[in-house]
Amino acid sequence: MKVLQLLFAFLLVTSCNKTKEHPYSFYYWKTNLKLDDTEKKALNQSTDPFLYTRFFDVDKVGGKFQPVAVITKDKSFETDKQIVPTVFITNQTFLHIQKEEIHFLAESIHQLIQKKAKDYQLKINNEIQIDCDWTAGTKDDYFEFLKELKKISQKEITCTLRLHQVKDKNLTGIPPVEKVYLMCYSTSSPLENSDKNSILDLNIMKSYLAKLEDYPIKKIEVALPIYSWGIVTNHLGKHKLINALSAKDLDNPNFKKISDNEIEILKDGFYFGNFLNKGFKIKVEEISQEQLNSATEFLDKKISTYNIIYYQLDSKFVEGRSFK
Numbered sequence: 001m002k003v004l005q006l007l008f009a010f011l012l013v014t015s016c017n018k019t020k021e022h023p024y025s026f027y028y029w030k031t032n033l034k035l036d037d038t039e040k041k042a043l044n045q046s047t048d049p050f051l052y053t054r055f056f057d058v059d060k061v062g063g064k065f066q067p068v069a070v071i072t073k074d075k076s077f078e079t080d081k082q083i084v085p086t087v088f089i090t091n092q093t094f095l096h097i098q099k100e101e102i103h104f105l106a107e108s109i110h111q112l113i114q115k116k117a118k119d120y121q122l123k124i125n126n127e128i129q130i131d132c133d134w135t136a137g138t139k140d141d142y143f144e145f146l147k148e149l150k151k152i153s154q155k156e157i158t159c160t161l162r163l164h165q166v167k168d169k170n171l172t173g174i175p176p177v178e179k180v181y182l183m184c185y186s187t188s189s190p191l192e193n194s195d196k197n198s199i200l201d202l203n204i205m206k207s208y209l210a211k212l213e214d215y216p217i218k219k220i221e222v223a224l225p226i227y228s229w230g231i232v233t234n235h236l237g238k239h240k241l242i243n244a245l246s247a248k249d250l251d252n253p254n255f256k257k258i259s260d261n262e263i264e265i266l267k268d269g270f271y272f273g274n275f276l277n278k279g280f281k282i283k284v285e286e287i288s289q290e291q292l293n294s295a296t297e298f299l300d301k302k303i304s305t306y307n308i309i310y311y312q313l314d315s316k317f318v319e320g321r322s323f324k
Contacts, residue, residue: 020300023048024323026313027086027223030054033120034074038315043079046323048307051081052129055116058089058109065093065105067112073120082125085113089130094138094145102141106148113153128153129181131160139173147176160223163187163208166215180217181309182209184295185225190285191239199225199285202294212302221307222299226317228286230272235279242272244316247284261285289321 025048033053035043043051057068087109097105110128117124128149134142150157161180165172187205190198212220230245247261249272255263262283265276276282299306310323 020296022222022296022306022308024308024310025050025052025081026318027309027311028053029312030314031069032072032074033077035076035079036315038319039313040079042318042323043081043313046081048309049082050084050125051079051313052084052086052309053122055085055087055113058087058093058105060090060093060095065101065108067108070112071116071120073122077120083117083122084127084129085117085124086129086131087113089132091133091135091138094132094134094141097141099144102145102148103152106145106152110149110153127156127158129158129160133162134165134172134175136168136171136173143173143176161217161220163205166212167208167210169215174216177217179219179221181221181223182212183223183311184299185223185311190229190231190241193237197285197287197291198231199227199229200287200291200295202291202298205295206298209298209302212299220303221309222296222303223309223311224292224295225287226292226310226321227312227314228284228317231283231285232274232276233281233283234277240274242274242282244314245272245282245284246286246316250282250284255282 025046026043028051054071056070059066059068093105113124113128116122130146130149132142146157146159156178158177158179158181159175161175161182163183166182184205185200186198187201187208188194188196188198192198196204228244228246230242230249232240232242250257250261250263252263252271254265254267254269254271256266257263258281262281265271265278265280265282268277269275271282296308310318
């Protein structure tokens with residue numbers, strides 16, 4: 001009897017420690033579609049058949065809708081993955097929008113996606129993903145837009161879901177889609193004075209997603225961060241971001257190390273494409289594999305099955321990292 005109890009306990013422990021495997025892919029968020037060898041290798045090894053590719057942004061400028069930073073394509077951008085067109089729309093685009101403008105916006109976005117896919121011979125699938133940080137004040141018009149885009153495109157329309165939109169679902173509403181992409185990053189502003197990692201603070205994420213299992217849309221995919229940046233602080237305490245910095249970039253004789261991820265500049269000069277003065281500080285924020293593992297362990301308890309989309313596909317972020 002004792003042997004059976006020990007065997008049961010062993011099986012229980014090993015089953016609890018078994019890490020779930022998740023199919024994964026990437027977001028591609030550069031304006032010029034271009035892949036180097038490192039990016040091609042990472043993409044080829046990914047286990048999900050899709051690449052979530054930003055086609056353009058949409059903003060409202062002078063009261064008119066404008067496509068911003070529309071993609072161009074380099075001949076190096078070749079992949080067997082199916083492209084999921086992804087469009088970022090600013091929240092202000094839906095402020096004071098008229099009903100007839102919603103139809104016009106949906107029609108214009110669909111046509112531009114089709115045009116770019118044809119111009120660059122991109123193998124797109126039957127999905128369009130919309131990324132918008134909608135609010136309580138824009139939810140009705142945004143949700144109407146999603147329904148209109150589905151009607152016009154005859155495609156599956158999906159959308160991103162931010163942490164606050166889960167926590168405050170009664171206020172921000174539930175989008176009229178069958179699948180959402182939960183963005184588990186940008187947990188705070190990098191431009192605030194804080195000792196937290198603004199890309200992903202696990203405690204903040206867990207508090208916002210405490211009731212995730214109650215979210216009414218059950219098909220949830222997960223977006224996780226692999227990007228990094230540097231936060232520069234000047235003498236007045238003002239901040240600016242330098243994208244794609246990592247801790248190893250801080251190894252410079254003109255820098256005095258404050259901690260493993262923070263330095264003080266000892267000499268005026270050009271650093272990372274910016275002129276920075278003596279006394280400025282740079283703090284690097286990046287995401288370790290341990291942080292990603294902790295995030296998925298928490299999410300595994302909240303979502304039965306999900307795919308992971310890493311943000312974003314860039315040789316700087318994928319080189320030397322293992323994915324699962």
